[in-house]
Amino acid sequence: MQAAMTTQTRVLPAAIARLNELAYNLWFSWNDDALQLFQQMDARQWEQTGHNPVRLLQELDDARLQELSADSGFLEAYQGVIARFDDYMQSGHTWFEQRFGSGTPVHIAYFSAEFGFHESLPIYSGGLGVLAGDHCKSASDLGLPFVGVGLLYKKGYFTQKIDASGGQHAEQLHYDFARLPIRPAQKDGNDLTVTIDMPGRTVTLKLWTVQVGRNPVILLDADIAANQPDDRELTGQLYGGNQDTRISQEIVLGIGGVKALRALGIYPNVYHINEGHAAFLALERLRELLGLGLPFHAAVETVRSATVFTTHTPVPAGHDAFPYGMVEHHLGPLLGQLSAHRQALLDLGRDEATGLFNMTHLALHTSGLRNGVSQLHGKVSRGMFRSFHGNVETREVPIGAITNGVHLDSWTAPEWKALLDRFLPGSWKDDQANPQVWQSVELIPDESIWSVHTKLKEKMIAAARRNLQEQRRRNGDSAERIEEVRGYLSPKALTIGFARRFATYKRANLIFSDLRRLRKLLDDPQRPVQFIFAGKAHPADHPGQELIREIHRISQLKEFAGKVVLLENYDIDLARYLVHGVDVWLNNPRRPLEASGTSGQKAAMNGVLNFSVLDGWWEEGYDGTNGWAIGSTEDADWAAQERENTESIYRLLEEEIIPLYYNQGELPHQWINRMKRSIRTLSPAYNTHRMVQDYTVQTYLPTADRATRFAMNGYETAIKVADYKKFIRDNWHQVAIVSVDDGTAASVTAAAAAAASSGTTSSEAPPQPALKRVTADIAFGPIWPPDTLVEIVHYEEHSGAWEQVIVPMQASGDLVDQLQTFTAELPAHLAHGAHFSVRVRPVSPDFAHSFELPLITTTLHKEL
Numbered sequence: 088m089q090a091a092m093t094t095q096t097r098v099l100p101a102a103i104a105r106l107n108e109l110a111y112n113l114w115f116s117w118n119d120d121a122l123q124l125f126q127q128m129d130a131r132q133w134e135q136t137g138h139n140p141v142r143l144l145q146e147l148d149d150a151r152l153q154e155l156s157a158d159s160g161f162l163e164a165y166q167g168v169i170a171r172f173d174d175y176m177q178s179g180h181t182w183f184e185q186r187f188g189s190g191t192p193v194h195i196a197y198f199s200a201e202f203g204f205h206e207s208l209p210i211y212s213g214g215l216g217v218l219a220g221d222h223c224k225s226a227s228d229l230g231l232p233f234v235g236v237g238l239l240y241k242k243g244y245f246t247q248k249i250d251a252s253g254g255q256h257a258e259q260l261h262y263d264f265a266r267l268p269i270r271p272a273q274k275d276g277n278d279l280t281v282t283i284d285m286p287g288r289t290v291t292l293k294l295w296t297v298q299v300g301r302n303p304v305i306l307l308d309a310d311i312a313a314n315q316p317d318d319r320e321l322t323g324q325l326y327g328g329n330q331d332t333r334i335s336q337e338i339v340l341g342i343g344g345v346k347a348l349r350a351l352g353i354y355p356n357v358y359h360i361n362e363g364h365a366a367f368l369a370l371e372r373l374r375e376l377l378g379l380g381l382p383f384h385a386a387v388e389t390v391r392s393a394t395v396f397t398t399h400t401p402v403p404a405g406h407d408a409f410p411y412g413m414v415e416h417h418l419g420p421l422l423g424q425l426s427a428h429r430q431a432l433l434d435l436g437r438d439e440a441t442g443l444f445n446m447t448h449l450a451l452h453t454s455g456l457r458n459g460v461s462q463l464h465g466k467v468s469r470g471m472f473r474s475f476h477g478n479v480e481t482r483e484v485p486i487g488a489i490t491n492g493v494h495l496d497s498w499t500a501p502e503w504k505a506l507l508d509r510f511l512p513g514s515w516k517d518d519q520a521n522p523q524v525w526q527s528v529e530l531i532p533d534e535s536i537w538s539v540h541t542k543l544k545e546k547m548i549a550a551a552r553r554n555l556q557e558q559r560r561r562n563g564d565s566a567e568r569i570e571e572v573r574g575y576l577s578p579k580a581l582t583i584g585f586a587r588r589f590a591t592y593k594r595a596n597l598i599f600s601d602l603r604r605l606r607k608l609l610d611d612p613q614r615p616v617q618f619i620f621a622g623k624a625h626p627a628d629h630p631g632q633e634l635i636r637e638i639h640r641i642s643q644l645k646e647f648a649g650k651v652v653l654l655e656n657y658d659i660d661l662a663r664y665l666v667h668g669v670d671v672w673l674n675n676p677r678r679p680l681e682a683s684g685t686s687g688q689k690a691a692m693n694g695v696l697n698f699s700v701l702d703g704w705w706e707e708g709y710d711g712t713n714g715w716a717i718g719s720t721e722d723a724d725w726a727a728q729e730r731e732n733t734e735s736i737y738r739l740l741e742e743e744i745i746p747l748y749y750n751q752g753e754l755p756h757q758w759i760n761r762m763k764r765s766i767r768t769l770s771p772a773y774n775t776h777r778m779v780q781d782y783t784v785q786t787y788l789p790t791a792d793r794a795t796r797f798a799m800n801g802y803e804t805a806i807k808v809a810d811y812k813k814f815i816r817d818n819w820h821q822v823a824i825v826s827v828d829d830g831t832a833a834s835v836t837a838a839a840a841a842a843a844s845s846g847t848t849s850s851e852a853p854p855q856p857a858l859k860r861v862t863a864d865i866a867f868g869p870i871w872p873p874d875t876l877v878e879i880v881h882y883e884e885h886s887g888a889w890e891q892v893i894v895p896m897q898a899s900g901d902l903v904d905q906l907q908t909f910t911a912e913l914p915a916h917l918a919h920g921a922h923f924s925v926r927v928r929p930v931s932p933d934f935a936h937s938f939e940l941p942l943i944t945t946t947l948h949k950e951l
Contacts, residue, residue, distance in 0.1 A: 097144045100156035105169050110140035111268050112298040114172060116205035117224055117496040119504070121168050128155060138660065139207035142266045176301060181230020182517070182776075183783070193791035194232045196355035197222065198344055198365035200336070201325055202237050202304060206660040208267055208297065209243040210306070212325050213588045213623070214685055215399055217659065218460075219361055220299075221494035221685075225775035227300030228496075231783065234353060235304030236344040236365075238336065239264070239295050242324045247623045249655040251562040253639025257626045259324070264308070269297045272305060272351060280311075281346040283339065284420035290318045292343045294350065305351065307343050326625065334409050334417050337446065341367025342421070345375075356794040357787050360396045360454065363407055363446035369394065369453035370421060370432060381802055383428045384809040387435075387453065389802055392935070393794035395786045396454035398447060398486070401467045401682045402592075408443035440474065451475060455793065455935035456786045458487040460683040461703045467679050477941035482891060485936040489785065490704055491683040492778035495519055495770070498689040500667040502539045506531060519770065520777035528767045533759045540670075540694055540762070541578065547668025548576045550661070551619060554654045575649035580615040581748045583698070584669030584690070586657055589624035589631040592680040596637050598673070600733045608740060609650045614749045616740070617650045619669060621657040666690040671744065674699035675717055675732055677725060688773040694762040697769075698744065700732060704773060713765040715739050793935060808933045811874075812940055815929045821868025822875070822927055822944045825906065829919040830859035857915040863896060863925045867905045872898065876930050877909045880945075881923035896925070920946065 096107055115121040125140045126133045129147060136142040155161050179189065199219040203211030211217060219235070226233040245257035271278040272294035279294040293308040309321040320328070321335050328336075345368050348355065360366055369390050376386035400406055411433065415422065422429045436449035451457060451472065459465035465488025473481050496504075496516065507515065510531050515524045555572045576582070589595055598605060598618065608616045620638050624631030635653070642651045654661060666672070672690035674681070674697070681703035688704060691697060697714035699705040709716050717739070719731035748758050771777065797805040865877055879894040896909035917923050926945035934940070 097147075097152075099144065100152055102156040102162060103152070103165055106140075106144060106165070109168065109172060110144055111270060112172075112300065113204050113208070113224075113268060114175065114227075114298075114300045115140060116207070117494060118168070118171070119501040120164070120171070124161075124164055124168050127161060127164065137206055139266070139268065141207075141268050145266060179230075181228075182780070183230035183232075187788070191788070191791075192795060193357060193787055194234075194353070194355045195226070195357040195359060195787055195791075196234050196236055196344075196348060196353070197226070197359045197361060198236045198340065198368055199361040200238065200340060200364035202235065202297075203659060204297070204299065205268075206658055208269065209262070209658070210237070210240045210325065211659075212244040215362060218399075218491055218493075218685060221492070221497060221775045222361075222779060223299045223302065223304060224494045224497060225492075225779040227302045229776060229779055229783075230301065231779065231787075233302045234348070234355070235299070235302070236340070236347065237304060237306050238322050238325075238340055239269070239306035239308040240322055240325045241308075241310045242327075244325045245623070245626065247656045248561065249558055249635065249639060249653065251564070253636035253653075255624055255626075255632045255635050264295065269295045269306065272296045272347075274350075279347075279350050280313075281307075281343060281350050283343050283346065284424075285318070285335070285338070286416055286419045288315065288318070290314055290321065290339070292322075292339060292347070294347050305344070305347050307339055307347060309339060330409060330413065331417070333407065334413060337364050337407070338367050338417060341365050341369070342371040344368055345371040356393055356791045356798075358394045359782075359787075360394065360450050362397065362399050363450045366396075366436075366446045366450040366453065369435070369449060370418070373428075373432070374421060374425060376802075377425060377428065382806065382809065383431055384813060385802060385806040388809045388812075389794075389797050389805040390453050391455045392797040392805065393790060394450075394454040394456075395782075395790055396450040396457045397460065397489075398450075398457065398468055399460055399464075399682050400447075401459075401464055401471070401680055403471065407446040408438060408441060409446075411442070411444055414444040447472075448475065455939075456487070456790060457485065458489045458786070460489065460491045461707065462488045462490060463679055463703065463706050464488065464682040467682075476938060478943055478945075479938050479941045480891070483938055485938045487785070489778060489781045490707065490773070491685050491688070492773045492775040493685050493688045493692070495692060495774045495776070498663065498666060499692045500539075500543055500663075502543060503667075503693055506535055506539050519774050520772075520780060522768075522771040525767045525771050528763050531763070533754050533756055536694065536759050536762060537754050543667040543693065544582065544670070545578050545668075547664045548578055548582075550664040551576055551652060551654055554656075554661070555652060558655055571649075575652060576617055576619070577615060580617045580650075581671070581745060582617050582619065582669045583671045583673050584619045584665050584695075585673045586619070586621040586654075586662060586665050587674070587684075587686055589622045589634045590628065591630045591634065592677045594675050594677065594729075594732075595620060595622065595634050597675045597729075597733060598736060599637070599641055600729075601737065602641070604737055606646050608745065609647065614745050615650070616745060617652075618673075619652055619654065619665065621654040621661060621665065623657055662686070662689070666695060667693045669695055670748065671696050671698050674702075674705070675736065676700055676702050677728060678702040678719070678721075685773075688769065691765050691769040691773065694766055696758075696761060696765055698736075698739070708769055708773060710768060713761065713768045715744060789935070793933075796933075804933060808931065811931060811933075815870065815874070815940060815942065818869050819929070819942045819944070821866070822870060823866045824925055824927065824944060824946055825864040825866050827864075827919050827925050827946060828862040830861045830913070830915075858912040859915040860910055861896075861913050861919070861923075861925075862899070862908055862910045864906060864908050865927055867907065869905070870929075872902060872907050874929055874931065875927050877925065877927050879911050879913060879923050879925055881913070881917055 099106055109115055125143055201211045201216030202219045203217035204220040223235050242259045245259055248256040248258055280291050282289050282291050291313040293311050295306040295308055297304045310319045321339055372390045373386050376389055435452045436444040438445040438448050459468040468486045469484035470481050473484050476484050510527045512524055518524050552572050556569050559569045587593055639653050641647055642653050666689040672687050672695050674687055678700050679702055684703040687697045700717045717732050718735040719728045750757055877896040881892050882889040883892050894911050896911040899908045899910045924946045926943050928943045929940050
């Protein structure tokens with residue numbers, strides 16, 4: 088432990104003393120009255136501090152603080168905010184407690200390499216971090232027993248500056264942690280530290296806490312005097328450095344994160360790995376369990392029983408993988424300590440196809456439940472990791488899907504929330520995942536909706552102009568060039584926003600494929616259109632930076648000046664302006680490379696209409712009436728997608744979007760109707776309350792129950808399952824399908840035969856197809872038949888797609904010499920081999936999912 092850090096917490100007048108407590112709880116960041124309270128203290132300084140209440144309180148002069156403590160209006164607002172804060176923090180009437188009870192034995196630890204809570208704590212780079220931050224906020228709102236674990240980056244990601252030629256400059260800032268809304272984690276008045284063994288030295292990590300409503304997030308910091316200079320940089324920059332830095336950061340996050348929880352006396356029964364960066368946590372937990380004397384295979388089962396893994400990346404190149412020599416070097420101390428299991432530990436991350444140690448493979452090996460972040464991404468992930476699961480069919484690969492959402496209170500404009508408060512039920516925020524709550528959106532007068540939207544659009548345009556003026560001022564432009572920005576972007580023009588990371592697959596420049604056609608749209612004086620772009624490219628992503636340069640070049644052309652603009656330093660603050668204020672949110676990635684995407688969900692909550700490729704969440708969110716789908720042939724090659732997407736974008740703009748927006752008298756009623764439809768259909772489905780509820784029901788509670796069972800009675804169940812799996816693996820080669828009797832039409836069931844012969848059916852039941860009896864003889868060797876399922880697999884066509892049908896077979900007769908007959912009934916027209924197959928697979932009530940042990944013996948059939 089270290090001596091306690093010198094605090095810079097300001098001593099405040101007694102009447103407003105609890106502002107310090109409020110400033111150090113990020114609850115303020117999603118509560119509008121708390122934000123307004125800090126802004127009211129000094130609006131100019133609030134902006135200069137980057138909306139950081141800790142800095143604001145440190146920098147305000149004594150006279151202003153005394154003035155505020157005697158201001159009756161400010162005190163009334165202060166007392167109201169504090170009352171709401173206390174009610175929130177002390178209330179036991181949360182969704183989790185009401186649904187499951189306060190004694191539910193679950194405690195979740197959520198590990199993520201980045202967290203995007205608020206612009207005042209810049210330790211995020213983009214969508215993954217903001218998703219993690221929103222997840223934590225909803226976990227607090229819903230009352231989950233929850234702790235986050237991440238890294239505290241001294242330099243954050245980077246501040247983006249765009250020069251006069253469109254070049255991106257990554258500016259690194261060094262944050263003063265004493266001026267951020269975080270505090271050192273302490274025990275007995277001392278700052279807490281943990282140590283991890285790295286090759287040839289020990290690295291000390293200081294623990295910090297950021298309070299996110301009811302729950303803490305623990306952040307690890309290597310930048311302390313006890314460490315060598317290179318080690319101090321391990322938590323220097325998010326996604327910076329080379330692969331040695333990357334693997335070291337992931338060791339700090341995973342191994343150091345588990346040690347941090349232990350130092351705080353926290354022993355969760357659910358560990359959620361948010362993307363593969365944190366998968367090394369499994370190795371530290373294995374080290375703990377092996378130290379208790381568990382056999383290796385039982386320790387692995389224990390870890391798996393308590394681990395949930397979410398993958399966010401739909402392309403193999405996006406999954407972290409390291410050469411084995413690098414892994415053996417950086418994990419040398421741990422591998423040396425567990426030398427008897429060295430190869431088994433390394434095999435947990437082995438990717439046979441590449442010969443690399445893959446962090447996603449490590450996460451898959453050590454997690455019981457896994458999921459992608461949209462239905463389409465789940466499907467893509469099942470295909471990507473099919474080979475990992477043996478000969479399981481793609482559709483049965485045990486990777487599910489929980490579609491991402493966004494934190495409604497953080498991303499919905501205060502003006503919208505005030506309007507919704509007037510028309511939706513009083514508990515609408517608490518019940519936001521209930522579609523019925525949103526039906527009343529249809530009752531909101533069109534005038535009210537358009538008034539709110541217009542005000543937000545004007546705010547957004549003002550922010551965009553400030554951004555552009557600052558670019559030009561810094562780049563040394565003339566006073567005239569700076570002043571002309573005041574005329575850029577018309578509040579009356581249809582405004583389309585595109586803001587996200589500048590990765591090439593997101594195709595930020597697709598709209599510029601036909602400049603002549605685009606110019607015609609933008610130059611129409613009766614129906615003007617304008618585009619706003621924003622986003623960062625990773626400093627090492629040179630093609631992404633070229634996209635920025637290209638868009639900047641086009642924005643400077645005379646015919647596009649003021650109608651196409653590129654804003655710099657896209658962050659949470661700028662994102663709010665954009666998702667609140669544009670009319671249309673454009674998204675045109677190459678399908679299916681967008682795992683989910685959440686910026687469009689933020690826009691939808693503010694009445695902004697989505698115009699997107701059917702990728703990620705939009706494939707399931709789009710219903711034909713709540714936005715627009717950019718079309719292309721499904722599964723087309725990249726070149727075909729490019730052509731078809733481009734034509735679809737222009738055609739929809741020309742024929743549908745622009746005419747609908749300008750089809751108005753005093754108000755664009757048809758456009759507003761579509762805004763209402765978007766809010767009503769998308770808001771209840773794509774919020775993190777719904778998402779976290781899904782995680783709770785589908786993964787957290789089952790995992791907590793399984794982890795508890797596996798650890799009881801000296802890990803009895805974990806050892807039993809591990810031994811069972813070993814026995815099955817060792818003997819599965821003796822399982823054989825000896826014969827299959829296809830049956831004949833003569834074995835049609837009596838009921839179906841009678842119906843067929845009479846030619847009539849009951850009016851209450853549809854005619855039943857003729858059925859035949861199929862039998863299969865299975866040899867099991869030493870395996871007990873009830874430890875298996877024997878099934879028939881065939882396919883039926885529904886709505887143009889082939890759907891798998893599983894028919895369980897029942898044991899018939901006695902088990903003779905480990906040979907058992909199984910029977911089932913099938914439609915008589917199905918033939919073995921051509922239409923159906925028989926398979927045998929192992930099962931156990933202790934498995935987390937059907938194919939936890941992906942061993943299948945099957946007869947030949949074709950997967951559709």
